[in-house]
Amino acid sequence: MDMRPSPRQQVLMDRAYQLAVERFAPRADKYDREASFPFEDYADLHEAGLLALCVPEQYGGLGADFETY
Numbered sequence: 001m002d003m004r005p006s007p008r009q010q011v012l013m014d015r016a017y018q019l020a021v022e023r024f025a026p027r028a029d030k031y032d033r034e035a036s037f038p039f040e041d042y043a044d045l046h047e048a049g050l051l052a053l054c055v056p057e058q059y060g061g062l063g064a065d066f067e068t069y
Contacts, residue, residue: 009068015048 005013023044031038045051054069055061 008064012050012053012062012064012068016050019044019048019050 024038024041027038027040030036042051049062052059052061053064054066055063057063
């Protein structure tokens, strides 16, 4: 069984990694200190198209399978 990610999965993983490094990590300390909800992180996920990852495409999601999730 080949456990390597598909090209599409790799693109999504790279996108998530980039968000984590460039956006989420720099703000994490602030959220922890303030005990606040990371609204900006969710906005970034939405903008990157990752918020509705497993939602079928016909309903506006990416239609990814749960292995990709």
